[in-house]
Amino acid sequence: MAAETGILAENLPQQALPFLYLVAGVMFIQGLRDMTHPRTATRGNAISSGGMLLAVVVTLLWFDIADPAIVGAGLLVGGAIGAYLAISVETTEMPQLVGLFNGFGGGASAVVAGAELVRAVAAGGGLSVEFTVTAAIAGIIGSVTLFGSLVAAGKLHGLVGDFPVSTTAGHAAKVVTLGAAVLAGSVLVVQPDLFGGVPAAEWVPSYWVLVLAASVLGVFLVWPIGGADMPVVIALLNSYSGLAAATTGFVLDNSALIIAGTLVGASGMILTVIMCNSMNRSLTNVLFGGLGTGDDGGEDMEDIYEGNITETSPEEVEMLLEVADRVVIVPGYGMAVGQAQHAVAELAELLEENGVDVEFGIHPVAGRMPGHMNALLAEADVPYDKMRELEEVNPTFSQTDVVIVTGANDVVNPRANEADDSPISGMPVLNVWEAGTVIVNKRSLSPGFSGIANPLFAKDNTSMLFGDAKESMQALVNEYKEQMG
Amino acid sequence: MTFVQNLTLFVLAAFVGYEVITRIPTNLHTPLMSGANAISGITLVGAVVVAGEGSTTLATVLGFLAVVMASINVVGGYLVSHFMLEEFSGGGR
Numbered sequence: 001m002a003a004e005t006g007i008l009a010e011n012l013p014q015q016a017l018p019f020l021y022l023v024a025g026v027m028f029i030q031g032l033r034d035m036t037h038p039r040t041a042t043r044g045n046a047i048s049s050g051g052m053l054l055a056v057v058v059t060l061l062w063f064d065i066a067d068p069a070i071v072g073a074g075l076l077v078g079g080a081i082g083a084y085l086a087i088s089v090e091t092t093e094m095p096q097l098v099g100l101f102n103g104f105g106g107g108a109s110a111v112v113a114g115a116e117l118v119r120a121v122a123a124g125g126g127l128s129v130e131f132t133v134t135a136a137i138a139g140i141i142g143s144v145t146l147f148g149s150l151v152a153a154g155k156l157h158g159l160v161g162d163f164p165v166s167t168t169a170g171h172a173a174k175v176v177t178l179g180a181a182v183l184a185g186s187v188l189v190v191q192p193d194l195f196g197g198v199p200a201a202e203w204v205p206s207y208w209v210l211v212l213a214a215s216v217l218g219v220f221l222v223w224p225i226g227g228a229d230m231p232v233v234i235a236l237l238n239s240y241s242g243l244a245a246a247t248t249g250f251v252l253d254n255s256a257l258i259i260a261g262t263l264v265g266a267s268g269m270i271l272t273v274i275m276c277n278s279m280n281r282s283l284t285n286v287l288f289g290g291l292g293t294g295d296d297g298g299e300d301m302e303d304i305y306e307g308n309i310t311e312t313s314p315e316e317v318e319m320l321l322e323v324a325d326r327v328v329i330v331p332g333y334g335m336a337v338g339q340a341q342h343a344v345a346e347l348a349e350l351l352e353e354n355g356v357d358v359e360f361g362i363h364p365v366a367g368r369m370p371g372h373m374n375a376l377l378a379e380a381d382v383p384y385d386k387m388r389e390l391e392e393v394n395p396t397f398s399q400t401d402v403v404i405v406t407g408a409n410d411v412v413n414p415r416a417n418e419a420d421d422s423p424i425s426g427m428p429v430l431n432v433w434e435a436g437t438v439i440v441n442k443r444s445l446s447p448g449f450s451g452i453a454n455p456l457f458a459k460d461n462t463s464m465l466f467g468d469a470k471e472s473m474q475a476l477v478n479e480y481k482e483q484m485g
Numbered sequence: 486m487t488f489v490q491n492l493t494l495f496v497l498a499a500f501v502g503y504e505v506i507t508r509i510p511t512n513l514h515t516p517l518m519s520g521a522n523a524i525s526g527i528t529l530v531g532a533v534v535v536a537g538e539g540s541t542t543l544a545t546v547l548g549f550l551a552v553v554m555a556s557i558n559v560v561g562g563y564l565v566s567h568f569m570l571e572e573f574s575g576g577g578r
Contacts, residue, residue: 003538018486028524029501035517036508038573045520045570049563052527059530065537067545074536074549078556085557086564094565098519101561105525108555112528115535115547122541130488203543238518241525241558246498250491252531258491259498260527266502267521271514364511371514378572384512 003064018255020058025259027051032263038384055256091379092336095368096156099149099234102241106145109244109261110211113138113251117188117204129189134250136185139207140214142244147218149237155222156230156368163224170224171288177217184210225287228333228410228449230368232275232286239268271370278364278390280416280426305445308458312465314475317404317439318483321476324401326357328393330430331373332366334407334442338469344406345380347477354484359386361393361403361430363411390428397434405432406441407469409448414455423450438462441472516569523562529555 008016028051034044065071082101089097113135120127154160163170187206225233242264249257276283321327329348335341348358360382362373374387388396397403405412415422416429432438433456440462447453456462465472486494509517532555536548 025498029505031520031524032502032505032509032517035513035520036505036510038513038570041513041516042567042570042574045516045563045566048520048524052523052529052559052563055527055530056533059533060537063534063538065533066539067537070545070549071533071537071552074552075533075556078553078558079560081553082557082559082561083564086561086568089565094515094569097561097565098515098522101519101522101558101565102525104554105522105528105558105562108526108532108551108558109528111547111551111554112531112535115544115551116531118547119535119538119540119544122544202541235518238522238525241522245525245528246495248528248531250488250495252534253486253491254531255486255491255494256530257527258494260524262495262498263502263505264521264525266499267506267517270503270506271518362511369515370518371511371516374512375515375569375572378512378569381572384573387512389511 005064006062008061021256024051024055096153099153102237103146103149105241106142106244109248110142113248132189138247139210143211143214144218145240147215148222151222173220177213180213234369235271304453310463312463314479318479326400327402328361328400330361330405332408334469340469340473341376341380343473345382400435403432403435403438410450441465516566520566526555526559
């Protein structure tokens, strides 16, 4: 670490720095604890950011900052970009923005570890094994996080298309790049006698070869993964950005990085596991399996749908809603794409005003990131106690008169409950078909991400309301207002 | 601190993180992720030191780059989280 000659270091005992880092760490933990309830969550976020401010300010005043202008410029530029992105982003673009931020955090950790290596080599003296091993790990995780996140954000934003090469070639590329990264890491740790026990050059080439290989690995890891599996990917990259920070904490011997980074690592990992369980798939299967090969065939789909599809209109649906006592709305990614959350929220509010019991049934993997639907509905002022999780809402469908499914498909597919070998077999789904009537609002009968037909659409109590989510929901709102108002 | 002391910190923090985060409801998973994301920008603490100490030109350039990336992460993450949580508290009437 740098010279400890800042104003705080001169005036406080040496233990003050780790103590203040501990205070910051406790503030992060308290901030996360407050996230357990929407009422206290805003305060939690403020406490957490206070911890961050404390840690940064203490650091600036503790260490010898020879070049305050450079540090200040970096903080200003980064802070301005971050603030601009946060303020200007549309709610629908949230998943890619969160993904992008993850990437920058991971990338920063990889670069810090590299800069510390360069500094240590320039300062002379040997590099300990703990130092080089943790730097190599931080470099790999950080670079994978940065480039994986860039690809994920690019895919979510529609800038990056489908994976251009075959799955086998993709797997081979992962193995080769991982191997190269590990090899470069070994060179960094062992530093063969060839180089006289020190890196080949002052800029520590082996580390940057490692970073390059891990960056390519990040690209190949995320690129083949499809859109509906993005909640898992975003959560996992979130975890990685924390782990990268924690490992960099080992490199710098800095307790603030270790505590904070580990908390984030744990948080992202828990979300990842929840997302995988909600699809009844293993993490390996999501990352390397691939889904939706479409081998189910169109004939099967025609067999199921032929003559069994009932089409309905906003007028008919409105009549159903007039006599309903309980309505459950099931949103999916289509609601996010169509930006229909405000129309959906307005419909729910109108129904409530007329004495109808309205709730939202939200599947954990609906959308493109954990809690995506909840965030969209909250933006449209839907009270959070109206948003029900799968386990809560499933037992209530038999007492529900009308279910409106808007922009969801696989998460309401009854085939998931059958023990056949369909790609979604065993996945927990919303049993909407147990309700009196199911209205499915969708643009067409095209399959969801799994690529299989949905027998729900052909059921006797299901009617299809074809059309864009926003237009259809708005039409329902207008019709209901006209009849009831 | 020694390597093992750091490892102790790591293991204990992992358990604390697990206990706290499993209690966070699905509703708040998106703001949690962007808030946690901001916390991972803690690497900023390391970045400002390497950028500021003026060791070698390369270390300074790398440090500057890291400061920029980490502060995008910190400021953006906390702000996004804040805006989202405002929506939730508003919807809680």
